[in-house]
Amino acid sequence: MNQSMRTQTTAVHGGIRKDDTFGAINEPIYMTSNYRIPTDGTPVDWSGTESNIYARNRNVNQMVLQDKLCALTGAEDCAIFASGVAALTGVFVPFLNTGDHVIVSEVCYSATNLLFRKYLPEKYNIEVTFVDSTDTEAIRTAIRPNTRLIHIETPGNPTTEISDIQAIATLAHSAGALLSIDATFAGPVSLFPLRLGADLEIHSMTKYINGHGDSLGGCVLGKKELLTQVKEIAMVNFGGILSPFNAWLIARGLVTLPMRMAQHSRVALAVAEFLEKSPAVRFVWYPGLESHPQHNRAKELMHGQYSGMIAFDIKGDERAHQQFLNELKLVTHAVSLGDIESLIVYYDKNSDKLPHYPQIFQDGFFRFSVGLEDAEDLIEDLQQAFLACNLI
Numbered sequence: 001m002n003q004s005m006r007t008q009t010t011a012v013h014g015g016i017r018k019d020d021t022f023g024a025i026n027e028p029i030y031m032t033s034n035y036r037i038p039t040d041g042t043p044v045d046w047s048g049t050e051s052n053i054y055a056r057n058r059n060v061n062q063m064v065l066q067d068k069l070c071a072l073t074g075a076e077d078c079a080i081f082a083s084g085v086a087a088l089t090g091v092f093v094p095f096l097n098t099g100d101h102v103i104v105s106e107v108c109y110s111a112t113n114l115l116f117r118k119y120l121p122e123k124y125n126i127e128v129t130f131v132d133s134t135d136t137e138a139i140r141t142a143i144r145p146n147t148r149l150i151h152i153e154t155p156g157n158p159t160t161e162i163s164d165i166q167a168i169a170t171l172a173h174s175a176g177a178l179l180s181i182d183a184t185f186a187g188p189v190s191l192f193p194l195r196l197g198a199d200l201e202i203h204s205m206t207k208y209i210n211g212h213g214d215s216l217g218g219c220v221l222g223k224k225e226l227l228t229q230v231k232e233i234a235m236v237n238f239g240g241i242l243s244p245f246n247a248w249l250i251a252r253g254l255v256t257l258p259m260r261m262a263q264h265s266r267v268a269l270a271v272a273e274f275l276e277k278s279p280a281v282r283f284v285w286y287p288g289l290e291s292h293p294q295h296n297r298a299k300e301l302m303h304g305q306y307s308g309m310i311a312f313d314i315k316g317d318e319r320a321h322q323q324f325l326n327e328l329k330l331v332t333h334a335v336s337l338g339d340i341e342s343l344i345v346y347y348d349k350n351s352d353k354l355p356h357y358p359q360i361f362q363d364g365f366f367r368f369s370v371g372l373e374d375a376e377d378l379i380e381d382l383q384q385a386f387l388a389c390n391l392i
């Protein structure tokens with residue numbers, strides 16, 4: 001493969017293997033749980049991930065996806081899991097030992113929050129400090145002699161905060177800790193945590209990478225030396241492996257990721273600008289808006305593509321919020337994000353996560369995943385819902 005291919009070309013051609021048996025130009029789906037082992041007396045490494053033995057060690061469709069992700073991000077290696085949460089566990093299990101200390105973004109995915117607030121401290125005596133990770137000094141202050149991992153989400157789910165990955169990487173490394181970045185909200189084609197010094201990059205592939213809302217999946221990217229541990233411990237021996245069929249679906253989705261991200265970013269910026277001007281709106285956060293508190297940092301890190309995730313709120317009581325969700329016609333009230341179609345969820349002010357979010361979010365807000373629709377249609381949908389709710 002040509003090393004200097006551009007992004008969309010890499011998304012098409014990267015990681016493709018040739019079907020030597022029938023000459024199919026699309027990678028077939030290898031629905032096999034086990035592979036023939038050579039009988040030449042070569043010793044077999046039963047936990048190994050370098051040869052085909054059993055589909056939990058390695059499987060062909062997973063390798064295709066893995067190689068495409070490496071080609072797109074420049075990562076040395078990649079491990080594929082059955083969900084984003086399994087990928088997170090694929091980092092937390094291999095690299096944390098009893099008594100280790102972890103620093104985690106205060107704003108983070110609900111399972112990450114629960115793992116670090118409850119399960120890992122209670123079951124394995126992991127010490128945890130939650131910090132506002134946009135504040136690099138707060139991270140410096142939180143570092144202890146036993147800090148082993150700093151785990152950051154950028155942009156943060158659901159509030160879209162941007163942390164200074166490069167500065168945090170320097171801090172982590174001088175403390176002898178690893179830095180892992182959950183970059184699900186950005187996808188792997190506009191933000192490059194590994195190039196900024198992060199050791200491990202994690203994505204829920206359920207979101208932008210697959211993009212079509214028809215499969216769960218997760219991946220961990222980084223240096224081979226670290227990924228060998230991720231694969232051998234978390235993948236082979238904890239077993240959260242992705243099926244060949246789902247790996248094939250996600251590899252298919254990944255082909256159009258650069259084009260989709262460009263459209264998500266373009267449409268979301270137009271929608272965010274509309275929301276910012278609307279008298280119905282209490283506040284809007286989108287990293288591409290100049291009013292976003294870390295806009296300058298986002299500008300440096302995200303190469304002009306700020307993804308499709310917007311957080312905003314309307315001026316209205318609880319009932320108005322429910323009615324607004326009911327009045328939307330194109331936008332669907334549903335969890336998840338990064339889908340071809342626009343999705344919205346409401347975090348009401350009684351949610352137990354809100355006290356950890358920035359002040360402006362604490363009265364409740366919407367997380368809006370802008371899909372691939374035309375901006376004008378989404379804006380008309382929002383506008384008619386504002387009207388129906390007497391917000392304008």
Ligand SMILES: *Cc1c(COP(=O)(O)O)cnc(C)c1O
Pocket residue numbers: 083084085086109153157182184185204205206207216217218
């Ligand atoms: C969705 C999500 C996850 C979890 O991924 P699943 O595929 O649902 O298991 C992790 N991190 C972030 C930021 C997410 O948005």
